[in-house]
Amino acid sequence: MYETKYHRASSTDEAVKLIGGADDGKFLGGGQTLIPTMKQRLAAPSDLIDVTRIEAMNGVTVDGGTVTIGATTTHAEVAGNGDLAKACGAVCDLAGHIGDPAVRAMGTIGGSIANNDPAADYPAAVLALGAQIMTTKRTIAADDFFAGMFETALEEDEIITAVTFTAPAKAGYAKFPNPASRYAMAGVFVAQAGDGSVRVAVTGAGSDGVFRHEGMEAALAGDWSAAAASGQDVDAGGMLEDIHAPADYRANLVKVMAGRAVEKAG
Amino acid sequence: MATVSMTVNGKEVSADVEDRTLLVHYLRENLHLTGTHVGCDTSQCGACVVHVDGKAVKSCTMLAAQAAGSDVTTIEGLANGGDLHPVQAAFKENHGLQCGFCTPGMIMTAVDMINRHGGKNLDEATIRAELEGNLCRCTGYHNIVRSIEAAAKAMG
């Protein structure tokens, strides 16, 4: 790891001020992706501003049909939240299968979304739930937030403070993990809103990061069934290909996982 | 360089380290607690698992500075004097280790697992799933699972 300076912020104002004073600062959530990346010398921020101790950014609230998850809420906290389990158990299920227990104890929803790893789980949920990403500057719709692999709409000095969404009528997430890394090789989140509209988001498989599958959305809006989802075409041309699997296999996985996500959603 | 202080195995400790120092190196090199091991670079093997404020974390994926002010327990702090922790005892009794390199991380993960699930709710499938972040190359996990089952039973 290259040299860096660690700061611990106690408020968003302080965090923004600290990053303003840094040459090439980065906000630090749980660090479960950033620290390994720095260890491999693939990232070299001059300063790390730890935002995990900012009280206001932590915790899950469910208010009527609105769910708000503070950005520093860990995956373990999301997975174990009873209110959320009632409002949208699929998000608990997703969080409970990110990484391993030690990663879940540290990793945060804000960090995961800000990093936008193409094989991370949360982007699928955020996009499928049509969530709003609340930051220190504005509120960004999920559809406008993710901008390809590791790219987001966030500005350098902008901190995600929370993610909020309307609890869906039904939702489910199914993933097929990469056997080595256990990141998603294909993860599909399906959500049916109260008005019957459907959103389907796919992570892990696409060559340009998380994406929505409009064919599945239309099919599921008409027929909420596993067969309707998995019967849709998935273009292998847009899929990742690597030593673990060719594109056509990933395309197949997207269909299969979509069907299983619908089954889990009930 | 900054002074990083925390409580490790019940003792107040302090050391001047670079900000980039990982918790595992703080433990191994500054405190000479070499029971916590480094087996990979990518946060997968779990040989470095310790408890920070009661939660099992990978000390190779955390800066020492992130743990400043925290309460840290390592494998060296698990036994109560001469009395082994029930998980330690179960690993010995059930041959849950061979070369011993992954063992500290395995034991710290197992303790955390039993704490979170309660001894009565741990079936084999859950134990295996909970071990996702800990690699062992010697045992095939068979006797690690037996050890954790036995410890969970003993801890009720």
Add this chain to the structure above:
Amino acid sequence: MGVEGIGARVTRKEDQRFITGKGRYTDDFSVTGMHHAVFVRSPHAHAAIKGIDKSKAEKMPGVVAVLDGQQLTGDGIGNLICGWMIHSKDGSPMNMGAWSALATEKVRYVGDAAAVVIAETPAQAKAAAEAVKVDYGELPAVSDASKALESSAPQLHDNAAGNLIYDWEIGEADEVDKAIAGAAHVTEMEITNNRLVPNAMEPRAALAQYDTAEDHFTLHTTSQNPHVARLVLSAFYQVAPEHKLRVIAPDVGGGFGSKIYIYPEEIVCLWAAKRTGVPVKWTADRMESFLTDAHGRDHVSTAKMAFDKDNRIVGFKVDTIANLGAYMSLFSSCVPTYLYATLLSGQYAIPAIHANVRAVYTNTAPVDAYRGAGRPEACFLIERVMETAARELGVDPAELRRTNFIGEFPHQTPVIMAYDAGDFGATLDAALEAADYAGFAKRKAEAEGRGRKRGIGLSCYIEACGIAPSAAVGSLGAGVGLWESAEVRVNPVGTVEILTGSHSHGQGHETTFAQLVNDRFGLPTDNVQVVHGDTDKVQFGMGTYGSRSGAVGMSAIVKALDKVEAKAKTIAAHLLEADAGDIVIEDGEVKVAGTDKKLGWHEVCLAAYTGHNLPEGMEPGLKEGAFYDPANFTFPAGAYICEVEVDPATGQTEVVQFVAADDFGRIINPMIVEGQVHGGVAQGLGQALMENAVYDDAGQLLSASMMDYTLPRADDLPSFKVSTHETICPNNPLGMKGCGEAGAIGSPPALINAITDAIGNNDLAMPATASRVWAAMNS
């Protein structure tokens, strides 16, 4: 059997330190003034070194030296060697290319070291290593062994034309060809044995110190055989004279073969410690382990097995290309020859066998012995072919095997090995029963109802352990003898120290070796200390690999115990005024049989050391040494049955049952033996299901971290059903065969046979990833 004697399930003495964090591995040692080494490694698979600019790095903070290959060879440090000479079938010796610990003219694989930085802290050394500018002239590279043999392939070593190391054969080609020509049925297959990265959990490490006052070196290192390391470092690499070099292999976190070899890093740390005047430590990070630990397997073979009308095997013909990587590692040459082709008879009576093996250089990491070493490759070939033949012939795979089992011992195979004992039918029966083989059809139907494809696969393995009779291996080209040594020191108070040339890196020697003393004298194992892994403490020994520590290492201890027992009895007989032949030693007492006359064990020991009243002419003391040279290999064998369910939608395989029935001869501690089987099976299933070292055509290792190389996790594996059936090995005093590698040898074909049974397509290569199985189902 006593509670701590032979056959007892004694919990391990060594565990106390490991479960409390008090194990002492190489990287745990720190010494005053210690500096750190970081290697400058080639990012290219094949390149000329045109120049090295060290000027910037040398001026960086904390840096004491930046050293390169010219300086290393200039100081007279010798090239790395391969210690087993193989001759091609035309009689020419193998073509061993020069391998300098730091490359001088060329780098030949990604990770090959061109220079090293010695600095005060690891971070400073790493930063300076990045600042060393090596001017590489890139050359075309080849990573695939078959392609390396093509005439257009880039050449790695000047003295190995066509990248061919040797073209070797065993057996009678004419006889086999005749058998195939006249056969009722021939099963023919092309089989790949995938390349593996050993991945012991403890990365390799070395800490080298040089004492100017004594002109003496000390090396702490992650070694399975510290004496061999010292010998090779002295005699071949001229790092230090043998008596001026102490090698300590403290607690070692797994080896699986990868820590047998003496690597460039140990050589460089020792050399640099003297040259710079500071202690030098190097610890691999995991990516370095992936790039530079000796890899395993990597064979491509064709096999033809011929059967007569009664389904008896009449001939077996094999042609294999073995990828040995960029350089010949220490024992690499014997793995695809004498550890492989000599086992091609399997458990079967085969009148004619012929194997041809071409070993090849490629721009990849060196390949050497990895758990099983040659025998897994042989077993996979035979057992895939047997299962396939059974399907082609329409007979039960278990019955086809039984039809061809060797039934009488000793049995001379056509490929050197003479099997001394076994009962293949017994282990097959035990496995079939434990697996409820008869009930499989019902389980398959039940799985079908759940939308899952269920399959079952067998594997009946045999392997050769207890390596090895020194004269025999010497005649086959080995550069060393493969005996083992032991010394038993009885202290004046009656406690015992066993000094062994074996080395424990997970095998539990501190416990099992102590059980021998308990069994012999009735002393508690707590009164026995096993000393190993330090060339200053222990007499020369050969170390631990090839499942040899029981059959060879413990046999040496038994020999030394025999001498101790005889002397103790002579002393006791003298003191008790009895005949030595009437003395018995049990429960810590030395008695005259049939009388109430006795002495405490400690009294006899004290008498040996006071020397006040010993038989006329006897030397005082009670300490005996022994060297044991085995009379033959040992032949562990068994039957494994794997049952899987495949998810047809994803191709994902779940191992739902794994049964192992092994014959390891006499067992000292069943708990430890079972643990060895569990671990071996896990590595074998890892190879068959998920592990794969993948190089691209340019020689880049694409699976260079745990993010891309799949190691088995707890949730990938089931609990295993293991059992043992003993036939006693007639060739060593304890009747032991060895258990360390069996699991890794026997399990891969069982798994692939099960998956191919489940999906109804026999064309499936290891590792059977979900993606591959899905493709095989949909082809």
